[in-house]
Amino acid sequence: MTNKDETRPCGVFAREEILYRMALPVSDVRSLVITPLFDRDKAMDADSVDLRLGAYFLLPRSLPEAYFSPDQRTATSQHVKVHVPLGQYLVVPAHQTVLGSTLEFIKLPYDASGEILTTSSVARTFIVVETAPWIHPEYRGCLTLEIANVSNTPVLLYPGRPIGQLILLHVARALEPNRKIDSTYFGPIQPEAPPFKNPEEDLRKIGVRRTAVIRKGIVNEEGRFEAER
Amino acid sequence: MVFVEVPYSQGPSFFANLMIYHELGHYVFEKLGDTDDRRPAFTSLVAAMDRAFGENLSDTIKTPGNRAWAKRVLEAWTTEVFCDLFAVRNLGPAFSFALIDFLSLINLMGEDIEGKFDEEHPAPALRLREQQRCLQKSGWWASVEGLPSGHVSLMKRLAGKAEPEYFFEFQEKVIPAFTGAFLTILPLIHELAADVTPHSEGAAADFAQQAGKIDECLLHGVVPSSLLAEDNASSPTPVSMINAAYCFHLTNLPKLMDRLDGQRADDLRQRMKWAEKLEAWTVKGVEDSQLLAASAKSRTHDKSTL
Numbered sequence: 120m121t122n123k124d125e126t127r128p129c130g131v132f133a134r135e136e137i138l139y140r141m142a143l144p145v146s147d148v149r150s151l152v153i154t155p156l157f158d159r160d161k162a163m164d165a166d167s168v169d170l171r172l173g174a175y176f177l178l179p180r181s182l183p184e185a186y187f188s189p190d191q192r193t194a195t196s197q198h199v200k201v202h203v204p205l206g207q208y209l210v211v212p213a214h215q216t217v218l219g220s221t222l223e224f225i226k227l228p229y230d231a232s233g234e235i236l237t238t239s240s241v242a243r244t245f246i247v248v249e250t251a252p253w254i255h256p257e258y259r260g261c262l263t264l265e266i267a268n269v270s271n272t273p274v275l276l277y278p279g280r281p282i283g284q285l286i287l288l289h290v291a292r293a294l295e296p297n298r299k300i301d302s303t304y305f306g307p308i309q310p311e312a313p314p315f316k317n318p319e320e321d322l323r324k325i326g327v328r329r330t331a332v333i334r335k336g337i338v339n340e341e342g343r344f345e346a347e348r
Numbered sequence: 349m350v351f352v353e354v355p356y357s358q359g360p361s362f363f364a365n366l367m368i369y370h371e372l373g374h375y376v377f378e379k380l381g382d383t384d385d386r387r388p389a390f391t392s393l394v395a396a397m398d399r400a401f402g403e404n405l406s407d408t409i410k411t412p413g414n415r416a417w418a419k420r421v422l423e424a425w426t427t428e429v430f431c432d433l434f435a436v437r438n439l440g441p442a443f444s445f446a447l448i449d450f451l452s453l454i455n456l457m458g459e460d461i462e463g464k465f466d467e468e469h470p471a472p473a474l475r476l477r478e479q480q481r482c483l484q485k486s487g488w489w490a491s492v493e494g495l496p497s498g499h500v501s502l503m504k505r506l507a508g509k510a511e512p513e514y515f516f517e518f519q520e521k522v523i524p525a526f527t528g529a530f531l532t533i534l535p536l537i538h539e540l541a542a543d544v545t546p547h548s549e550g551a552a553a554d555f556a557q558q559a560g561k562i563d564e565c566l567l568h569g570v571v572p573s574s575l576l577a578e579d580n581a582s583s584p585t586p587v588s589m590i591n592a593a594y595c596f597h598l599t600n601l602p603k604l605m606d607r608l609d610g611q612r613a614d615d616l617r618q619r620m621k622w623a624e625k626l627e628a629w630t631v632k633g634v635e636d637s638q639l640l641a642a643s644a645k646s647r648t649h650d651k652s653t654l
């Protein structure tokens with residue numbers, strides 16, 4: 120389908136369209152999946168779907184170094200994974216951010232982007248789902264949420280309670296059959312740490328030939344520096 | 349408390365941990381023997397063990413110490429097969445597939461040793477033959493026998509293995525009377541396993557009905573709980589999800605990888621990553637299923653108390 124002149128819908132998905140897309144078979148590129156969805160009538164507004172907090176978290180870890188360098192080696196050492204069963208709570212200290220995820224697993228249609236907004240009642244407790252709320256077409260997985268407690272008081276988070284609202288927006292896009300799907304963030308069911316490359320690799324791609332880095336290592340008996348592998 | 353040992357490399361693997369059902373079987377078997385009010389099927393099995401010993405071994409094993417040892421061996425084999433069948437009745441072919449993976453990992457599935465009994469366990473070949481028979485009786489086998497998988501081919505081959513190829517060696521001497529005696533007990537073990545797992549009737553039919561839909565979800569990288577209905581009426585059971593996912597793991601993982609940018613099924617590291625994802629989606633599906641069931645129950649309760 121490459122008919123450029125065809126009028127495509129635009130704007131935010133209404134409840135009726137959300138329901139229509141959810142009824143399509145999963146093999147249909149236009150299908151939308153949000154699962155598990157408890158009490159469908161209550162979970163949906165005129166233009167959004169309520170999402171709940173999942174039971175897994177990544178908490179920031181105190182690093183042995185005085186800095187955090189987002190590179191290939193350290194990216195996975197920044198967090199501690201924690202499971203908080205439903206019925207239990209997680210304490211988020213004042214002014215701290217944790218990574219959580221939605222309880223719902225989501226598959227977006229090929230022609231829709233999504234945005235997650237903090238539920239207003241949650242936002243009024245000074246808990247904010249921060250900074251990377253945009254979801255690309257065809258994304259599937261539980262959504263990783265950066266949950267910040269911006270208050271001066273520790274706040275309890277209960278997995279299973281509403282945390283955000285999903286808004287879907289049309290993307291004017293032609294169907295590309297048999298297109299391969301990006302596998303970088305494909306299908307997570309828990310919050311995921313970002314997969315970084317080393318900074319010099321990223322910068323080389325835009326022509327930067329010299330990059331300042333901090334590498335851990337030891338100075339050997341001959342006085343030469345050996346980088347830690 | 350039940351202690352279950354799984355090789356350290358398999359600890360995080362959901363599919364490998366399906367073998368815990370076998371270990372639960374040990375607990376159930378022990379409890380069946382503990383009670384004063386024993387089930388008739390258990391009493392018949394105990395009688396069959398005595399008869400098998402009397403008719404096949406009592407003439408050759410004479411001393412009290414050796415007799416006690418021989419009975420312990422027969423009982424250990426009986427328990428192991430019961431636990432396998434208990435697991436298969438509860439879990440379907442996914443248990444057999446997990447057992448094949450496990451036995452292969454510890455080098456017990458070679459053609460030269462697959463027929464070998466030891467003092468604690470019957471031969472892997474016989475264990476899998478009995479599981480295949482159980483799957484056939486309970487309706488599962490028809491749904492999986494056509495899978496283009498090495499696991500299924502292996503089960504078919506072992507199902508046809510000639511009984512004289514089973515052997516039990518003790519002190520480097522083969523004792524055929526032992527395996528002969530044990531073979532007479534097998535039908536009673538099947539009866540007892542079926543007797544204690546009446547709840548599993550219908551699991552194979554649900555799988556036959558839902559496997560295609562679950563497969564479709566997994567092929568599109570979607571947790572199969574999307575098939576769950578709020579009222580649970582037409583939802584796949586966790587057992588169907590687990591079995592469909594294991595079948596997908598054995599046959600369709602390359603198809604999933606082929607849909608993804610830069611992924612190749614012949615790259616072991618990438619294949620492992622997607623096998624782990626598949627397990628994660630299955631676990632999530634099972635968890636969601638429990639949550640939705642609890643939620644539906646709670647809503648029904650709320651309505652009835654109004």
